[in-house]
Amino acid sequence: MKISIERGTLLKAVSQAQSVVERRNTIPILANVLIEADGESVSFRATDLDIEVVDRIPAQVERAGATTVNAVTFHEIVRKLPDGALVNLTDDSAAGRMSVEAGRSHFSLATLPREDFPVMASSEYETNFSAKAPVLRRLFDKSKFAISTEETRYYLNGVYMHVSESEEGQVLRCVATDGHRLARIDAPLPPEAEGMPGVIVPRKTVGELRKLLDDDEADIAVSVSETKVRFATPEITLTSKVIDGTFPDYTRVIPQGNAKRMEVDAADFAKAVDRVATVSSERSRAVKMQLDEDRLVLSVNAPDSGNAEEELAVAYGDERLEIGFNAKYLLEIASQVDRENAVFLFNSSGDPTLMREGNDTSAVYVVMPMRV
Amino acid sequence: MPALCRDCLARFDTGARCPSCRSPRVLSHPELCDLSIAHMDCDAFYASVEKRDNPELRDKPVIVGGGRRGVVSTACYVARIKGVRSAMPMFKALQLCPEAVVVKGRMETYAAVSRQIRAMMEEMTPAVEPLSLDEAFLDLTGTAKLHGAPPAVMLARLVKRMQDELGITGSIGLSHNKFLAKLASDLDKPRGFSVIGEAETLDFLENRPVSLIWGVGATGRAALERAGIRTFADLRRWDRRDLHSRFGSMGERLWHLSRGEDHRRVSPNAPAKGISNETTFSEDTADRDILDGHIWRLAEKVSDRAKAKGIAGRVVILKLKRADHSLLSRRLSLHEPTQMADGIYRTARRLFDQVTYTGPYRLLGVGISELSPASGADASGDLLDPQALRRAGAERATDRIRERFGHDAIVKGRSLR
Numbered sequence: 023m024k025i026s027i028e029r030g031t032l033l034k035a036v037s038q039a040q041s042v043v044e045r046r047n048t049i050p051i052l053a054n055v056l057i058e059a060d061g062e063s064v065s066f067r068a069t070d071l072d073i074e075v076v077d078r079i080p081a082q083v084e085r086a087g088a089t090t091v092n093a094v095t096f097h098e099i100v101r102k103l104p105d106g107a108l109v110n111l112t113d114d115s116a117a118g119r120m121s122v123e124a125g126r127s128h129f130s131l132a133t134l135p136r137e138d139f140p141v142m143a144s145s146e147y148e149t150n151f152s153a154k155a156p157v158l159r160r161l162f163d164k165s166k167f168a169i170s171t172e173e174t175r176y177y178l179n180g181v182y183m184h185v186s187e188s189e190e191g192q193v194l195r196c197v198a199t200d201g202h203r204l205a206r207i208d209a210p211l212p213p214e215a216e217g218m219p220g221v222i223v224p225r226k227t228v229g230e231l232r233k234l235l236d237d238d239e240a241d242i243a244v245s246v247s248e249t250k251v252r253f254a255t256p257e258i259t260l261t262s263k264v265i266d267g268t269f270p271d272y273t274r275v276i277p278q279g280n281a282k283r284m285e286v287d288a289a290d291f292a293k294a295v296d297r298v299a300t301v302s303s304e305r306s307r308a309v310k311m312q313l314d315e316d317r318l319v320l321s322v323n324a325p326d327s328g329n330a331e332e333e334l335a336v337a338y339g340d341e342r343l344e345i346g347f348n349a350k351y352l353l354e355i356a357s358q359v360d361r362e363n364a365v366f367l368f369n370s371s372g373d374p375t376l377m378r379e380g381n382d383t384s385a386v387y388v389v390m391p392m393r394v
Numbered sequence: 395m396p397a398l399c400r401d402c403l404a405r406f407d408t409g410a411r412c413p414s415c416r417s418p419r420v421l422s423h424p425e426l427c428d429l430s431i432a433h434m435d436c437d438a439f440y441a442s443v444e445k446r447d448n449p450e451l452r453d454k455p456v457i458v459g460g461g462r463r464g465v466v467s468t469a470c471y472v473a474r475i476k477g478v479r480s481a482m483p484m485f486k487a488l489q490l491c492p493e494a495v496v497v498k499g500r501m502e503t504y505a506a507v508s509r510q511i512r513a514m515m516e517e518m519t520p521a522v523e524p525l526s527l528d529e530a531f532l533d534l535t536g537t538a539k540l541h542g543a544p545p546a547v548m549l550a551r552l553v554k555r556m557q558d559e560l561g562i563t564g565s566i567g568l569s570h571n572k573f574l575a576k577l578a579s580d581l582d583k584p585r586g587f588s589v590i591g592e593a594e595t596l597d598f599l600e601n602r603p604v605s606l607i608w609g610v611g612a613t614g615r616a617a618l619e620r621a622g623i624r625t626f627a628d629l630r631r632w633d634r635r636d637l638h639s640r641f642g643s644m645g646e647r648l649w650h651l652s653r654g655e656d657h658r659r660v661s662p663n664a665p666a667k668g669i670s671n672e673t674t675f676s677e678d679t680a681d682r683d684i685l686d687g688h689i690w691r692l693a694e695k696v697s698d699r700a701k702a703k704g705i706a707g708r709v710v711i712l713k714l715k716r717a718d719h720s721l722l723s724r725r726l727s728l729h730e731p732t733q734m735a736d737g738i739y740r741t742a743r744r745l746f747d748q749v750t751y752t753g754p755y756r757l758l759g760v761g762i763s764e765l766s767p768a769s770g771a772d773a774s775g776d777l778l779d780p781q782a783l784r785r786a787g788a789e790r791a792t793d794r795i796r797e798r799f800g801h802d803a804i805v806k807g808r809s810l811r
Contacts, residue, residue, distance in 0.1 A: 202774060304770060
């Protein structure tokens, strides 16, 4: 194999690859990236056995071929090369080395045979549809903060992507929860997505997927089966196993009858919560919200370090209410709101609270209160 | 060289016998009056209390421990001559020493004696760090003026008082840090008093095995042995960075300890690190219903203790011992601290369900750690488990009923399994 690639293009492909590679693994080949050159392009493939990413970029291919090198080392080298450099990669399979040359820099990297590289078995996808990058970006960006990290509830370690029924008809829906807060985000259902099996997309996949979604104009080809999900742009294909488990019935968790309505400027609210929470150093900092006619008093009382209070003007017309929340959760849901006011719907100080943006029900958040 | 009579506490200058009372129990060391970090360890504490309270047992081998399947908590020195050791399975202890008198522990009595000893130690210094009922670190730095006597004398007086007033003997280790003080107290038990001075520290450690280090168990020892480290001398040959890269933060500690350095302070208020209870079954079992019953009962015990102390734990720990005595341990960090039996049980049960080994087991333990005050505990519910709040309410009600009518007034069906 002998190829030449522009450094910037190469860096983008290699950094995508090295982020998939599991840092602590015991199987040497899994630390490597598979480089395959043919025709006028070269592909970079990396896997952790659950996720596989393939990035195909144009290159001058003098001699086709394939090899594998350590992804992290290769990435570091490319990253440190000067901008605009032309990088030559030459594989010497007899010596078990690949040379990397750019200007006056020369590196020789140990290789492992391409035959040893595990390629994810291709599978049949039941559903194939196309979605604009901003649509997927919104679905995952607004839900991922609620993904659980608790390993015993592995079925919560991802975003549940499925087809559901809403007031507006069928929707493509993403839900994530850790049992303390929940995010439910809807998007119009692409016609071809009808009948799609519901899948739990793992946290790491959600993170990798994000890198495919930066271009507002990009069309993302989405393929879904019971066991796998694939997201592809013309250059990058991300394939991932889905979490083998049943996502809990979240619909009964979303409160229907919460009648006490508070409307507040989300940014002002978030800043105030952040300020009062400063006095507490506990891991789960509780913020008390005292609601009265058009008035919200936020307070934190940390016996060891001090207390804080701040008053905010809000729209609220119901009876007095006192309710506590984890400050971090309030900040997280408030930061999801970017266009209109945040609307909170309460029931009592012990019941889950619902939050949405204005009257938009395509993104709702549920948060469990805390005793204060 | 300064010397001290451990019987009459007279101080003099070198000699095999005390010039005033002729006792041979003389302690002399060049740094005797300069060292101030001590470790006090009672001799066969539980067994000594039993012998004190029942003089008939005085010359008999006594083992304190539980049941046929239980383990030895403490063996008196007569039983130790036969090879009986702490933590040994009871059946094995009885094979070695069939004539032993086995006594079921009376923890409350031991705790009461322990409090008396602690009070004596606290008269000497506020810096007393108890490690368990029968051992503690003491920092006597700067107390010589106040007491009109150096730490060594005060410590000799302490063990003498313990023997005279409580009928309990103890051994003292005196050195310049906790690590060495603890090693020293073990050197000539029972009724020992050993000193490790700064000047002799390196020679003292030289050929001793690294397994003496607290926290280096069988696994740690094996890992060290693979690196060719068996003695402190082996350890000292290692470069600091190499130790760190091979053993992580433990490597850093090892590097210091190999040089006899230990910068941990004697901290009187070292809070409990965790609460746990465990049970050894009368027969090994793989029956999941029986094991589930044990998880519940242990969770309830842990919860009772946490509630009594007003604390809660963020981490739940499940411990299982297989029939071949190998240990399996699982832990889960919770979203917020809990002290509720229900929460501890459910978490331990989830951990249990994740273990792929199907038994049989001989022991099961449940515990909590990363403790914090109960005020911040169980403050929020679980969206996916709406019944949890109701169960918590039921548990609080159960606690109140038990307060009035006794612990057995109301129990869960699953605790009868």
